[in-house]
Amino acid sequence: DLLINQIAAGEVIERPASALKELLENSLDAGATDIAVQLEGGGIKRLVVRDNGGGIAREQLPLALMRHATSKIASLDDLQRVASMGFRGEALASMAAVAQVTLTSRNADVAHAWKIEAADGTQSDVTPAAHPQGTSVEMRELYFNTPARRKFLKSESTEFAWCEETFKRIALSRPDVAFSLQHNGKMVWQLAASKSTPSPYPLPEGEGFGGLPSPSGITSDLPARGLSRLASSSIRGIEGEEKHSLQQRITAILGPEFGQHAVNVERQIGPLHLYGIAALPAYSRSTRDEQYFFVNGRFVRDKVLMHAVRQAYQDILHHQRHPAFVLFLDMPPEQVDVNVHPAKSEVRFRESQGIHQFVFHALQDALSATMG
Numbered sequence: 602d603l604l605i606n607q608i609a610a611g612e613v614i615e616r617p618a619s620a621l622k623e624l625l626e627n628s629l630d631a632g633a634t635d636i637a638v639q640l641e642g643g644g645i646k647r648l649v650v651r652d653n654g655g656g657i658a659r660e661q662l663p664l665a666l667m668r669h670a671t672s673k674i675a676s677l678d679d680l681q682r683v684a685s686m687g688f689r690g691e692a693l694a695s696m697a698a699v700a701q702v703t704l705t706s707r708n709a710d711v712a713h714a715w716k717i718e719a720a721d722g723t724q725s726d727v728t729p730a731a732h733p734q735g736t737s738v739e740m741r742e743l744y745f746n747t748p749a750r751r752k753f754l755k756s757e758s759t760e761f762a763w764c765e766e767t768f769k770r771i772a773l774s775r776p777d778v779a780f781s782l783q784h785n786g787k788m789v790w791q792l793a794a795s796k797s798t799p800s801p802y803p804l805p806e807g808e809g810f811g812g813l814p815s816p817s818g819i820t821s822d823l824p825a826r827g828l829s830r831l832a833s834s835s836i837r838g839i840e841g842e843e844k845h846s847l848q849q850r851i852t853a854i855l856g857p858e859f860g861q862h863a864v865n866v867e868r869q870i871g872p873l874h875l876y877g878i879a880a881l882p883a884y885s886r887s888t889r890d891e892q893y894f895f896v897n898g899r900f901v902r903d904k905v906l907m908h909a910v911r912q913a914y915q916d917i918l919h920h921q922r923h924p925a926f927v928l929f930l931d932m933p934p935e936q937v938d939v940n941v942h943p944a945k946s947e948v949r950f951r952e953s954q955g956i957h958q959f960v961f962h963a964l965q966d967a968l969s970a971t972m973g
């Protein structure tokens with residue numbers, strides 16, 4: 602049984618970065634506005650995510666660590682159902698199966714926090730603890746009980762790089778939340794929250810971008826604008842503090858040069874809304890990938906979207922093999938399946954050809970505006 606748990610857990614928690622992604626998403630789900638990450642040894646030795654969200658009630662602590670699906674993996678049919686549910690309720694249980702986990706949490710209006718520890722399929726009692734309102738999840742010694750698996754982990758610095766990338770993706774998607782990241786006791790990222798509305802996703806219908814002209818030609822007559830000039834006019838389609846906070850977060854993470862050599866992307870047709878920033882060739886950057894695409898607020902890596910973007914760059918600028926961009930596509934949730942696999946960032950569009958066209962033309966318009 603423990604073995605089955607460990608195998609299943611390895612699917613969900615492939616490396617420290619997958620644990621980090623799950624924990625950050627849990628903190629956001631809990632309404633946190635401040636999230637602090639502490640890593641040691643690339644997150645293999647120790648990974649802590651502390652938030653100021655709603656917390657977990659004492660009696661819920663043991664449940665939070667339990668695999669909802671234990672009974673479900675009895676048959677193939679059940680396995681498929683678990684997969685189709687996107688492994689809901691699997692993350693903490695999976696971590697507890699392959700690492701030592703301590704869960705400390707405090708609700709509002711209780712005298713103190715409570716904590717529970719789990720490792721090797723057993724749970725401790727719930728005991729009193731000190732913690733402000735919110736939750737800390739600590740994961741130690743990933744794969745300590747599955748050495749074969751641990752051997753597949755890369756070096757500390759590589760695992761840290763994956764964690765950092767995961768952190769940046771989530772921080773880009775939520776500029777309204779403060780994030781920090783420490784590695785081996787050193788502060789690596791400290792990102793202040795903007796003062797905008799709690800969650801930009803989903804954008805409320807009719808709000809913010811209600812007054813836009815008809816979709817065709819939205820961007821074609823706009824001059825090229827870098828982030829430095831965006832302060833007053835900025836990304837169209839999302840209004841006021843929201844767009845300002847997104848720019849701030851993008852600048853904080855990608856650096857000011859990115860915005861100085863970039864154009865706005867903005868297009869809306871019916872319920873489809875694409876907005877963000879795409880860098881021009883003048884943006885000289887390191888070799889690392891800076892390609893951030895978010896669908897309904899979730900980071901995705903999708904062939905259809907990537908192809909549309911690359912094709913637009915090729916058509917207009919002829920030579921940019923690894924364009925840098927931060928793009929947000931908001932669309933009706935029923936038109937896209939984002940839960941193909943929790944540990945991967947894949948999506949499946951109902952109308953992938955239409956989405957491709959939409960993204961391609963939006964990028965084409967934005968980039969051709971720079972050609973004079």
Ligand code: ADP
Pocket residue numbers: 623627628631652654655656657665666688689690691692693694735736
């Ligand atoms: P899921 O997120 O799919 O429900 P998880 O294993 O990630 O499954 O978490 C199990 C449960 O533990 C969550 O449903 C939630 O009730 C609780 N939980 C986990 N992390 C937090 C957190 N940071 N703050 C509040 N509750 C949490």
Ligand code: MG
Pocket residue numbers: 623626627690692
């Ligand atoms: Mg979760």
